[in-house]
Amino acid sequence: MKKEFIKTIIFTKTPLKKWFRYKDIFQIYPADFEGMPRSNLQQHFPVVLEYWTSDKDHIDVDVEYENLKASFSQTATQYNKQDKLLSLLTVFTNHVFFRYTPESGFWGVAIQHDSPGQEADSWPVKWVLPEFHWPEMAGKFQLSEFSTPEIQEVDYIDHLPYYFQDPNFDSDTKREITFPNTIDLVLDTYFSTDEDERSVLDSAISYAVSAMELMTSKRTLSLLSSFTSVETMVNLEYRSFVAEKCDGCGQLKHSVSKKYRDYLLKYIGDSISNKKKFNEYYSLRSRIVHTGKRLRTEDIYVKMDDEERLGEYKNMAEVLLLGKLAIIQWLLKKEIRYA
Known part of the structure; x- marks a missing residue:
């Protein structure tokens, strides 16, 4: 089975400071690259997601222009796999994992430095697209296999205390993301369910994600x-x-x-x-x-x-x-x- 490895940026609302990998399916770790945009005022924390797609994941998109079919189908396949992984992380932990959607925009002001004062009143308002990139980004996101982050693995908390003792739900951004010590078991069972069960589980998961x-x-x-x-x-x-x-x-x-x-x-x-x-x-x-x-x-x-x-x-x-x-x-x- 041929795999296409993808490395992309996702976001959390509480900092992820360590690394988590689930078998050979996906891994996440904090984005920390030279030249990367940074702000002490940020409320969305960039995270690297590495995963892969194969022929089993392929989505065939019908488009009016045949020369765009391959590109649209590849994008749909990647986003579909991304969204599934983000949903699993959001439901099985106490935190929201998300990506920016390219079709949305809003009026906004670019925060030009981390200590804005009255001068911010004179900063121009512009139509803003939710994007996160920098000039050197493309060369850093080519991937043929999972990388090996040189940071500690995430902290694991016992199952019941994780969910019942001050679960946070992204309300305190001074804390860092931790995982329940049962997450591998939960993911194992999810990926081993049959197609009919998985379909119902995915519906329940989508509603739980919306709740978060x-x-x-x-x-x-x-x-x-x-x-x-x-x-x-x-x-x-x-x-x-x-x-x-x-x-x-x-x-x-x-x-x-x-x-x-x-x-x-x-x-x-x-x-x-x-x-x-x-x-x-x-x-x-x-x-x-x-x-x-x-x-x-x-x-x-x-x-x-x-x-x-x-x-x-x-x-x-x-x-x-x-x-x-x-x-x-x-x-x-x-x-x-x-x-």
Whole structure:
């Protein structure tokens, strides 16, 4: 199988200071090149992603002009593989991994140095494209095999503490990215699933990624995305299940809410407190879907006491974790089941 190795720049919102490699599939490490653009004010931290594509990954793009077909197909193939790897990293860690999309732009001001004062008022506004490159970049990004970064491997944190003890979610950029010590097992199981399971997993993962991406800008939609990620996994779990009807009332004996709760109890943890919490979250999901309820912290400014505000933020973080762990725990238990 012929492999085409690709080296590209992606971004994180918390610094990645060390190196991570998953087998011979991909690796990431901090971008640190001579001549590379730098800023102490940056909120997007450049990271090198190395990966490869093969004929199995190829996407054939139909275009009007035949001479552009090969170029468009190569670009689509690379972006599709990139996006899949970024999605896996975003869901299986506590951080968002992303790339810039070339079709978008915005009005902006170029920050000309790291200590702007009143002079910034006179800096010109221009239409800006999200790009990251420098003159010597092309020569540094040719690749025939994975490189060997001379830096330490990322720090690995025990599985449950990683997700449940101050997961960060890119809220503190003074910290650095760490990984759960189960990430190789989770990735192993993901890549070993059959095509049908993988398709459903990819749908659940896409919703969990949206939940992470929207958590600071569209909080209610972020919650809905996370709830939908869980529901997608519930459907996968019960795909062969046929519910019976009650002889007396004709209602299904296993309601959607019960399957939802039972799934979380099985994969997240079975306890009285969890049962109560999962019921509360399903009720929250129903209020959002059926009555249009919005989180109050959605607005830029709203009068709320500290306890209520903290409660919304806590619910937000816990529901985000549910969306992630609904996938992660399923993969871990599947790995244990078939080990």
